[in-house]
Amino acid sequence: MSIALVDDQEAFEAALSFVDEYEASDSSNQQSMSPISPNDEQYVSAESQEEDATLALALDGLPSPTELALVETETEAHGDTDEGIYLTSTDTVNATKNQTSKKTKKRSGTAVKRNKALNYNPNRAREQQRKELLYLRDKVVEMERKLTALQGIRRTNAIESEDKKNEVERDDDPQEFSTASRLETPSVWKEMASHQLEQRLKSERENRRLKVVLEGQIKIGRSLEKLLEASSTTKPMESCVYGSQRTQRIHTSAPDRSDPGMFAELMAGVDDSYHEVDALFRANGLAEKESSYNDAKMREGPDGIYMEMFASKVLPFDVPATGAAAWQYFAKSMEHMPFRFFYQKDPQNLETTDDTIVESFGMELHANGTQADFRVKQILRRYVEEDRVVIVWRSFIDPVEFSGAPLRGADFREKGYIVVRRPQTMASHYALLQTCYIVSPTTPVYSLSDEGAITGALTDFVLSGTAANIASGHQMIENILFNEAMKTHSRV
Structure with a gap:
């Protein structure tokens, strides 16, 4: 055995140097490759198997560690016999033997460790962090996709709402909308x-008042019925003693103190009023008013002092309906007013149309605790334009009684204007009802006999009566529109 070892010394040293190089390369590979991924571990395992196979082929034919141990035991047992043989070799052989034994043991231990399977994952924490990172990346991509979808839906809804808004504005002429109209719309309905x-x-x-009066009248009627039944025998005598008496007030017709050509003059003045309505509304500011408004002014013109009263009212109805209601108020409702009497329409058989009213009537007014009777001659005419309705009139007012005393010489001329148009800042289903009264005395009031007592009282009375007439007229037109709307709604 020893002779074989000496003969194979060169091959043995070559194998040891190959093992040293393998271990050095293996340790460097482990340091450079740690930590490794699961995919890399499979690659390293395959590479290790190839290197192990190469090493086994290189070590084939060399003595194993067990054989080396047996050789050393036999050498120690037969020391004298073998001593001569080993003395023929140099000291290098002994040193080489010891190194070979140590390296062989180390190689065998390393091979055992390499062949031993690991029962845990040394890179578990890193793999967990890597999985979390991959999950978060996928989650970010998913959330970005959802965000993009939501933004697309929001943009789509915004575009649809904008299209609807533009469509509505196109239907209602968007150039005539403003913030003031949106604020004005609820207030109009609230006021109405x-x-x-x-x-x-x-x-x-x-x-309730009439019900109480009716109940009292019923009681009185029943009492009278009992009295009549009880005194039926004395009725002929009482009729002879007490004649029938009437206690109802009768309005006597005052003499016509106006010029016979008054209606012809008023008819000519109606056309003049129609042509001057635009200039008048620009002068008093009604042309620029787009909301409810009322005011009164005392002005002085070429013919003396006159009173100008004007008002504006927004109604939630279109121009044609509001114009028709205004004309219905003047053409049909005014003749049934309780403060009018001796009403006569078209007294001089003038040529009239459906848009012209000629009338003469008496009028009893109460204002500021004062009563006055007037005789009025009046002509009204309606002009229907494409975007508005204009109603104008001229009136001659003759006060015949004031505060219970006859009055003479205080005639008044009245010019009236009503324009129904669409507000520029509102939708098409709104209308602006504008009214203007101009009242001027034909005879200066200061020329009357009782100047101190008549001037202030008559002026205040006419001013209050005209303002009340404007307010009541607007309210009656509103009521007509409201009733027509309710009838239409009930039919639907």
């Missing part, structure tokens, strides 16, 4: 509702 509520409460109070 308050007026209707006030009218309802007033009607309910009147109904």
